[in-house]
Amino acid sequence: QKEVEQNSGPLSVPEGAIASLNCTYSDRGSQSFFWYRQYSGKSPELIMFIYSNGDKEDGRFTAQLNKASQYVSLLIRDSQPSDSATYLCAVNYGQNFVFGPGTRLSVLP
């Protein structure tokens, strides 16, 4: 059973702070890792993907991957109330993805 785990939250941070979202996965063979954002009642939308160890930055978002520890994270700098959503980690297994349960983030004004 391929598993992807996330802390369900809610994670509350003040506006302007750094939000840190974490994800662990069970299969060492996984190669691609994705972060999706899902607003309440909406479908998931892709934020970032990463497949090499280290950091990948895109605007206020930074994805971090550590394959040895089977750990991937998403940092959101200068958090805004509009970042309040559920963040889903997705890990590829073969041709498919397995999604984690998501972490609910609340950015407080």
Add this chain to the structure above:
Amino acid sequence: EAGVAQSPRYKIIEKRQSVAFWCNPISGHATLYWYQQILGQGPKLLIQFQNNGVVDDSQLPKDRFSAERLKGVDSTLKIQPAKLEDSAVYLCASSSRDSSKPNYGYTFGSGTRLTVV
């Protein structure tokens, strides 16, 4: 480009009734997926099509769920008969990229929210 289209947006049915959902992927996308997302959980893959062939349906409850993708474009997902635990959002997604490449991802449709009473 136009997104992934799904219909209906909402559906309420009684248990043991049947229901069908429709999906039209982004033009040219060869790969189509149906996911089930129960409230508070991440999406769970039900079935994956590559053109009009099934690639993975290992998590599809085949005694009640069926799906088809005629001509490799539109797809329908059917539930017959529905159970209370089928209440969820059914998401369709498509991808044009070669799934053997490391950076491919999905584009999701807006989903169909099913309530079984």
